[in-house]
Amino acid sequence: MLGKLFIVFIQVGLFSFGGGYAALPIIQNQLTNVHRWMTTLEFSDVVTLSQMTPGPLSINAATFVGMKQAGLLGAIVATYALVIPSMILCGIMSYFYYKYRDLTLVKKVLRVLRGSVVALILMGGLQLVQSALFPNMSLELKESILFVGIVFLLVKFKVDSILAISIAGVLGYILFYLI
Amino acid sequence: MYFKLFITMFNLSAFTFGGGYVIVPMMRKKFVEQLKWIDEDEMLDLVAISQSLPGVLAVNASVLVGYRLKKMKGAIVSSLGTVLPPLIILAIVTVMYENIKNNAVVIAILKGMQVGVSALIFTVVVQMILQLIKDKNYYGILMFFMAISLAVFLKLNTVIIIALSIIIGTIIALYEVKNNVG
Numbered sequence: 245m246l247g248k249l250f251i252v253f254i255q256v257g258l259f260s261f262g263g264g265y266a267a268l269p270i271i272q273n274q275l276t277n278v279h280r281w282m283t284t285l286e287f288s289d290v291v292t293l294s295q296m297t298p299g300p301l302s303i304n305a306a307t308f309v310g311m312k313q314a315g316l317l318g319a320i321v322a323t324y325a326l327v328i329p330s331m332i333l334c335g336i337m338s339y340f341y342y343k344y345r346d347l348t349l350v351k352k353v354l355r356v357l358r359g360s361v362v363a364l365i366l367m368g369g370l371q372l373v374q375s376a377l378f379p380n381m382s383l384e385l386k387e388s389i390l391f392v393g394i395v396f397l398l399v400k401f402k403v404d405s406i407l408a409i410s411i412a413g414v415l416g417y418i419l420f421y422l423i
Numbered sequence: 424m425y426f427k428l429f430i431t432m433f434n435l436s437a438f439t440f441g442g443g444y445v446i447v448p449m450m451r452k453k454f455v456e457q458l459k460w461i462d463e464d465e466m467l468d469l470v471a472i473s474q475s476l477p478g479v480l481a482v483n484a485s486v487l488v489g490y491r492l493k494k495m496k497g498a499i500v501s502s503l504g505t506v507l508p509p510l511i512i513l514a515i516v517t518v519m520y521e522n523i524k525n526n527a528v529v530i531a532i533l534k535g536m537q538v539g540v541s542a543l544i545f546t547v548v549v550q551m552i553l554q555l556i557k558d559k560n561y562y563g564i565l566m567f568f569m570a571i572s573l574a575v576f577l578k579l580n581t582v583i584i585i586a587l588s589i590i591i592g593t594i595i596a597l598y599e600v601k602n603n604v605g
Contacts, residue, residue: 300446303481405543417531
C-alpha cells in the first residue's frame, strides 16, 4: 500500500502543472477514478477542508488519502512523494537560474516576464477576494468592513502578515459568531 | 539561518489558507520587505520559475527561496517547513473532520482569516503593480495586460501563459539586444 501511494503521488506531483485548482482534475481522476481511494463526495470534502485549513490543496489531498489508506505513515509517504518531483526539478532550475541570470539576454527576458507573473498572482488574488467578499454573488457587508480594516492595518501600520491574519480570525469570531 | 528559514516557512505555511497564489505574496512580504534576504526582482523571477514547473506552487517557491539562501540544504529545510504544517494539521483534521465541519465558532474564525488573507494578497499585488510602473518596465506592463487577457478571455492555463510569455519575452529581448549592438 505504501509503495502504491508513493508511486501515485509522485505522478501527481510530476504532472500537476499550474498548481492549486489547475491540478484539481488530475488529482481527482487519479484518486476517484483510477484508484478508487475515495468517492467524489469525499473528494469535495477534501476541497472544503483545504479551504478551511492552511496549506496547498494537493498536499492536503495527499495527507487525507494517505491517512485514510494507511494511517499516519501513509500520510507522510503520500505527502512527501507529492513533493519530491518539485524538489528535484526546482533544484535543477535554481542551478541554471543562478548560473545564467546575469547574461544580458536572460535578464531582459526575465524583466519582461515579470509583468505576466504579477498578472497571474493578481488573477489568483482576485479569485480569493471574490470568494471572501462575494460568497453568494452579492457583496457581504461584514466581510467588506473587515477587508477594508485589515488593508488599513497593513498599509498604515505595516502590521506583520501572520499577525494581520490572526487579528482577522479574532474579528471574524466577533463579527460572524457573536454578532 | 537554517533554523530561522525553517521557522519562517513553517509559520507562513501554517497561516496560509489556500495554495500558491496566497503563500507566494506572503513569502515576498516576509523575505523581500521584512527580512530583506531577497530582492524584489529576484523574488518575481523565482515565482516565474515555480509557475513554469509542475508540482505544488508553494513548495516550488519555497524550494527556490531555500536554494537561493543556502543551496540544496536550504531547499530541503525550506520545503520541510512548508510541508509539515499542512501535513500535521490535516492528519489531525481528517480524524475529527465530522466534528469540525459544522462547528459555528470554527467556521466564523476561518471566515475572518479568509477575509484577512484576501486583504493581505490585495495589498501585496497592488505593491507589485506599482513596482512595475516605478521600474518603467513598459514591456512588463504590456505583458501584464496580455497575460490578463489570455487568462480572462481565452481561459488559458497558467503554464501556457508563462510559456507564451517566455517566447514573447525572448523575442523582445533579442530585438533589444540587437538594437543596442547595432
